[in-house]
Amino acid sequence: MSDNSRVRVSIVGVVIVALFSTLLVRLWFLQSGPEDSLKVQAVLDSTSVIQTPTPRGEIKDRNGVVLVRDRASWAVTIDRDLSKRSSDKVIGQLAELLHLKIEQLRSQYLSDRQSLLQPAIVALDVSQPDRLEILQDPQNYPGVRVKALTVREYPRGSLAAQVLGYVGEVPSADLPRLKKLHYGPGDDIGLAGAEYAFESQLRGRPRRETISVDPTGAQVGEPVKIDTGAVGNSVYLTIDSNVQRAAEKALAEGILGARGLQNTDLASTGLVNFTAPAGSVVVLDAQDGSVAALASNPTYPLEDWVGGISTANYAAITNPASNFPLVNRATQGLYAPGSTFKLVTSLAMTKDRVRGIGDYYTDVGKFSVGGTTFRNAKDEQFGPVNLQQALTVSSDAYFYTVGNDFWNIWDRGDHRRGLGIQSEARDLGFGARTGIELDENDGRVPDPAWKSAYAHANYKTAKAKKENSVWYPGDNILSAVGQGDVVVTPLQLANAYAAFANGGTLWRPHIEDHVVDARGKVVATTKAKAIRHLTFDPNVSATILAGLQGSVDQSKGTANAAFQGFPFNLFPIAGKTGTAQVNGKGDTSLFAAIFTANGKQYVAVAVVEQAGFGAQTAAPIVRNIIESMTGQHPGIVHVIDANNNPHD
Amino acid sequence: MAASETSPLRHADPVLLALPFAISGLGLLMIYSSSRTRLARQGMSQFYYVERQSLALVLGVIAMAVVLAIDYRRIRDMWPLVYVAVLPLLIGVLVTGRTHKGAQSWFQVGPLQFQPSEITKVAVVVAVAGYCHHHRDDLDAGRLAVGLAIAGIAMALVFLQHDLGTTLVILVCSFAVLVVAGLRPVHIGVLVLIGVTLVGAAVVTGKVAAYRVDRIVGFLDQSSGSNKTATQQTQAEYSLQESKIAIVNGGFAGEGLFKGRQTNLSYVPEQHTDFIFTVVGEELGFFGGATLIGLYGLLVWRLWRTALLSSDFFGTLLAVGVLAIFAFQIFENIGMTMGIMPITGIPLPFMSYGGSAIITSFIAIGLVANVNMRRFS
Numbered sequence A: 001m002s003d004n005s006r007v008r009v010s011i012v013g014v015v016i017v018a019l020f021s022t023l024l025v026r027l028w029f030l031q032s033g034p035e036d037s038l039k040v041q042a043v044l045d046s047t048s049v050i051q052t053p054t055p056r057g058e059i060k061d062r063n064g065v066v067l068v069r070d071r072a073s074w075a076v077t078i079d080r081d082l083s084k085r086s087s088d089k090v091i092g093q094l095a096e097l098l099h100l101k102i103e104q105l106r107s108q109y110l111s112d113r114q115s116l117l118q119p120a121i122v123a124l125d126v127s128q129p130d131r132l133e134i135l136q137d138p139q140n141y142p143g144v145r146v147k148a149l150t151v152r153e154y155p156r157g158s159l160a161a162q163v164l165g166y167v168g169e170v171p172s173a174d175l176p177r178l179k180k181l182h183y184g185p186g187d188d189i190g191l192a193g194a195e196y197a198f199e200s201q202l203r204g205r206p207r208r209e210t211i212s213v214d215p216t217g218a219q220v221g222e223p224v225k226i227d228t229g230a231v232g233n234s235v236y237l238t239i240d241s242n243v244q245r246a247a248e249k250a251l252a253e254g255i256l257g258a259r260g261l262q263n264t265d266l267a268s269t270g271l272v273n274f275t276a277p278a279g280s281v282v283v284l285d286a287q288d289g290s291v292a293a294l295a296s297n298p299t300y301p302l303e304d305w306v307g308g309i310s311t312a313n314y315a316a317i318t319n320p321a322s323n324f325p326l327v328n329r330a331t332q333g334l335y336a337p338g339s340t341f342k343l344v345t346s347l348a349m350t351k352d353r354v355r356g357i358g359d360y361y362t363d364v365g366k367f368s369v370g371g372t373t374f375r376n377a378k379d380e381q382f383g384p385v386n387l388q389q390a391l392t393v394s395s396d397a398y399f400y401t402v403g404n405d406f407w408n409i410w411d412r413g414d415h416r417r418g419l420g421i422q423s424e425a426r427d428l429g430f431g432a433r434t435g436i437e438l439d440e441n442d443g444r445v446p447d448p449a450w451k452s453a454y455a456h457a458n459y460k461t462a463k464a465k466k467e468n469s470v471w472y473p474g475d476n477i478l479s480a481v482g483q484g485d486v487v488v489t490p491l492q493l494a495n496a497y498a499a500f501a502n503g504g505t506l507w508r509p510h511i512e513d514h515v516v517d518a519r520g521k522v523v524a525t526t527k528a529k530a531i532r533h534l535t536f537d538p539n540v541s542a543t544i545l546a547g548l549q550g551s552v553d554q555s556k557g558t559a560n561a562a563f564q565g566f567p568f569n570l571f572p573i574a575g576k577t578g579t580a581q582v583n584g585k586g587d588t589s590l591f592a593a594i595f596t597a598n599g600k601q602y603v604a605v606a607v608v609e610q611a612g613f614g615a616q617t618a619a620p621i622v623r624n625i626i627e628s629m630t631g632q633h634p635g636i637v638h639v640i641d642a643n644n645n646p647h648d
Numbered sequence B: 001m002a003a004s005e006t007s008p009l010r011h012a013d014p015v016l017l018a019l020p021f022a023i024s025g026l027g028l029l030m031i032y033s034s035s036r037t038r039l040a041r042q043g044m045s046q047f048y049y050v051e052r053q054s055l056a057l058v059l060g061v062i063a064m065a066v067v068l069a070i071d072y073r074r075i076r077d078m079w080p081l082v083y084v085a086v087l088p089l090l091i092g093v094l095v096t097g098r099t100h101k102g103a104q105s106w107f108q109v110g111p112l113q114f115q116p117s118e119i120t121k122v123a124v125v126v127a128v129a130g131y132c133h134h135h136r137d138d139l140d141a142g143r144l145a146v147g148l149a150i151a152g153i154a155m156a157l158v159f160l161q162h163d164l165g166t167t168l169v170i171l172v173c174s175f176a177v178l179v180v181a182g183l184r185p186v187h188i189g190v191l192v193l194i195g196v197t198l199v200g201a202a203v204v205t206g207k208v209a210a211y212r213v214d215r216i217v218g219f220l221d222q223s224s225g226s227n228k229t230a231t232q233q234t235q236a237e238y239s240l241q242e243s244k245i246a247i248v249n250g251g252f253a254g255e256g257l258f259k260g261r262q263t264n265l266s267y268v269p270e271q272h273t274d275f276i277f278t279v280v281g282e283e284l285g286f287f288g289g290a291t292l293i294g295l296y297g298l299l300v301w302r303l304w305r306t307a308l309l310s311s312d313f314f315g316t317l318l319a320v321g322v323l324a325i326f327a328f329q330i331f332e333n334i335g336m337t338m339g340i341m342p343i344t345g346i347p348l349p350f351m352s353y354g355g356s357a358i359i360t361s362f363i364a365i366g367l368v369a370n371v372n373m374r375r376f377s
Helices: A003-032 A034-042 A084-098 A102-110 A128-136 A172-181 A193-197 A199-203 A241-258 A264-269 A311-318 A338-351 A387-393 A396-411 A420-427 A448-458 A462-467 A473-480 A490-501 A538-553 A618-629 B014-041 B048-069 B072-077 B079-096 B116-134 B141-159 B164-181 B185-205 B213-224 B229-250 B276-309 B313-337 B355-373
Strands: A046-052 A066-078 A120-123 A144-153 A167-169 A188-190 A207-213 A219-227 A234-237 A279-285 A291-297 A361-363 A366-369 A372-375 A383-385 A505-507 A512-516 A522-525 A530-533 A573-582 A585-597 A600-608 B098-100 B103-109 B112-114
Touching: A003 B164, A003 B229, A003 B276, A003 B313, A066 A084, A066 A128, A084 A102, A084 A120, A084 A128, A102 A120, A102 A311, A128 A144, A188 A193, A188 A199, A193 A199, A199 A234, A241 A279, A241 A291, A241 A600, A241 A618, A279 A490, A279 A618, A338 A387, A338 A396, A338 A420, A338 A473, A338 A490, A338 A538, A338 A573, A338 A585, A361 A396, A366 A396, A366 A473, A372 A396, A372 A473, A383 A387, A387 A396, A387 A538, A396 A420, A396 A473, A420 A473, A448 A462, A490 A505, A490 A585, A490 A600, A538 A573, A538 A585, A573 A618, A585 A618, A600 A618, B014 B048, B014 B276, B014 B355, B048 B355, B072 B079, B072 B116, B072 B313, B072 B355, B079 B103, B079 B116, B079 B141, B112 B355, B116 B141, B116 B164, B116 B313, B116 B355, B141 B164, B164 B313, B229 B276, B229 B313, B276 B313, B276 B355, B313 B355
Parallel strands: none
Antiparallel strands: A046 A207, A066 A120, A066 A144, A167 A188, A207 A219, A234 A512, A279 A291, A279 A600, A361 A383, A366 A372, A505 A530, A512 A522, A573 A585, A585 A600, B098 B103, B103 B112
C-alpha cells in the first residue's frame, strides 16, 4: 500500500473517531442532564383509573340452550379527528384491504349510534394478516387502530329478538346517573329486553386498575391498585327455544296467510286483502306464570346491533314503514280484546248474580237501548242460549244485555256491583302492568271515573267536558264484549286466562328462571310470585270451560273451522276467539287457548292486527303452536277463508 | 471449512467475526422489548418480529459463509458483473415493487419482503473499489467521472424509490472509496463544492430558509414522496420528540430491561426498526448505550485495521467502503434518535428489525473478513 493511501485511510479513521466521540458526548448530555431527569420525575404524582370491561354473561333458554353469548372480535377503528380528506382516503384503503364496501365503512364511521368521543368501529372480525398490514404500515392508515372487543353473538340468530333485546353504548343522557356504577362513555349496556332487564347480572364487574400517570396521561410503572373485576353472570330464561321457534314460525306463517285472505268487511270497496302488518304470540305456563314463548312480528336482525348499529340499519328498523320491529307487541301492544274478554264478563255476571249459568237468553241477533242498536257479527241469530252456549257461539247479544244489566244496577246507585265487569277485569290483571321484567303497557279498563277524567283532560269547554263524562249504557255494553275503550296487552290476556285455568291464582309473569355465576353456581332462582288469588265457583268454572271447549270442538263453535281434524280426545283444548273492530282498520284477530302439553297446563294467545275474525288467523296460529308443543309435527299454518263460515 | 494448515481461516479475525453476533443478540432482545406489548395488543405473537429477525440472521450467516468461501480477488475481478446484477433488481422494484412507509423499494417474495437497495450499497462499494483497483495509478478526471457514474446510476435508481437514506449511504461510501483510491485534492474540493452548492440552493430557493439544516433533509425526503408532506412533517417532529424523551428517561443506568415507559407504551414510532436505539437508551441507559457504541467502535476499528492490512489495493478500498457504510449508518441512525442528525430511514446495523439490512450487513462483514484472512495468500 502506498504511503498516500495509508495517510488517507488514517484520515478516514480520524473522521470516524470524531463521529463516534460526538455520539458518546451527545448521549452523555442527554442522559445525565439533571434538569431533564428532574422534569420527568416531578410529574409522577397523579393517578388515573383504567377500566376494562369483563365478558358479559350469557343468556340461555330454560334448557340451557345458549341464545346470546360474548365472543372476542378484532375490530378496526378510525379516529374521529381526521379531516374529511384523510378519512375518505383511509376508508378507501380499508375497503380495499378488508374487501368491504366503501359505503358500508363510511356509514359505520358516520353512525351517530356510536360515541363521538371514541374512535369509530368500522369493521369487526378482522383477520390477522389484515391486522398485521395495518399495524406494519401506520403511515398508510393514519388514525386507524386495531382493538380487541368482545361483542354479542346470537347462536340462534334472531330468535326471540324482542325478548333478548340488544346492547349498545351507554346513552349520554344516562351517563351521570350511571357514573357511580362505573359506566363510562363508550361502555356497553343493555338497552332493551332481557339485556336491559338483567343488566346488573349480565354485566359483571369491570376490571379497574389505578395507575400513576405522567402529564401526557401515559402510565408510569406498575398499577397501584388492581380490582380484577368479575365476569358477568349467566341468566337462564323461562323461554323454551323450541316453543319460541314454533311460535315465531306459526306467527309469521299466519301473518303471511292472512295477507292472502280477502277482507269481506271491505267487499263493497272491491277485492281487498287483509294487510296483517303485525302480530304477537304469548305462551304462558298457567301453573306458575313462567313465559315459554313471547313472539312479536315484524322482528329484526339482532346481528345488526353488534359493534354499534349503522345509521342505515337503525333508520331501516325505526322507519314507520317497517312497522316498528323493535317493539315487543306481546307486552307493549295494546289491543281491544273483543270476545276474548267475555271470560271476564262471564265471571263477573255470575259472581254478582246478574245472570246465572243456567239462565237462557234469546238471541235475536241484535240489542237496542236508548236509540242505539248493537248487532251480532254478520247479524247472526242464535235463539235461546245459556252461558255455555253463548260462549261457544260467541253470542254478542247475550253479553250486550249482561253489560246493560250491570249498567242498570250502576244507574240505580249500586256502584260496586254495577261495575262488576270492571272490578273482575282488574282482579284478572287488566288495566295494570303484569310485572314481567320486560317493557310493557298498562292497558285500560274504562269506568265512569276514567271516562270523566279523560273528558276533562281532552275537551275544552265545560259543556263538552260534562257531556263526555257521562257513563252511558253503551260504554258498559261495549266493555262487556271487549270493545269500546277496553285495551289489553296480549300478555295480560294470557295471564287472565291462566288465572282462570289454574283455579284462581294470578301469577306475576316472568322470563327469568335462574342465574348462575361464572363457576356455574346458581346465585339466584326466580320463585313464582302470585299477584293475587281469586275464588271461582266450581260450577261456574266448569260451565265456562265447557263453553270454551265447545268453541273449538263443536260444529257451532266459533273456532271450529280452525280446528278441523284436531285430536281433541288426546289433547283437550278450551279456547276463545276474539274479533275486535278498530276504527278505520281491519279487525284484530285474537285467540286465547288453554291446553296441556308434557303434563303442564299452558295458555297460548295470538293477536294479529288487521287479520279478520279470530278464527281466521289467530286460531290457526295457536293450533299450530299447540300441535308443535304436543308432538304432532304440524306443517304450515292454514288460515281460514271467511267463506268457510267462521264468525265472531 | 475446517481450519487446516493451508486454510485462510487460520488468519481470520475472530473479533471481526464475533461482533456481528454479539450486536445481533442485543438487537433481538431490544426488538422483543420494543414490540412485545404492541404485538400483544394487536393479538399477535409477542415473538413475531423476533422470529422473523432470527430467520434473517440465519440467512445472513449462511450468506456470510458463502462470501468467505470465495476468494475476494475473484469477486474483485468480477466487479462489473456484481454491479450489473443489481441494476435489474433496482429497476424491477420501481416497476413492480410495493410501496412501504413512503418508499417504493420492496419486492414481495412470498411472506418476505426483499429490499434491493440494501444489497446495492455493497455492490456499489465492490464496483467502485474494483474499478479504482483496475485504474489504481492513473485516476484522472475522466476515470473519476466513470467512477462517479457507477455510483451515480445506482444512487439515482435508489433515489427514485424515494429512499433518500440509502442514497446518502451510497454517496458517502463511494466518496470514501474514491478518496482513498487517490482522488486528487482538487477533485475532492470540486466535489465538496458541488455538494455544498446543491444544499445551499435548496435552502435559498425553497420556502425552507427558516428551517434548521436537519429539517432540510427531512423536507427533501417528504417532497420526494407523493402526497403527504404535512402529515410526515409532524410525524418526523413527533418521532424525534418521543425518541429523545425515551433516551432522556433512561438516565445513566436505564429503567431496566422491559421496563421502559416510552417503550412499553409504544410511544416511539418505528421503534423496532429505525428507532431501536431508543430502547437501548431508555432501558439500558448511558451504560448500555455507550457499550453499544463501544461495540460498534470495536467493529469499525477492525474494519479500519483490515484496510491497512490488506494485501492488495482492492482489499483496502473494499474495507474502507464497508467501513464508511457502517460508520455513516451508525452515526446517522443514533444521531437521529438523539436529535443531532435529520430523520431518514436508515437502519442501525445488526440492531434494527429488517431482513434485507441484516443479510446485507453480514455479507459486508464477510467481504472484509475475507480480505482480512487472505492477507497472506
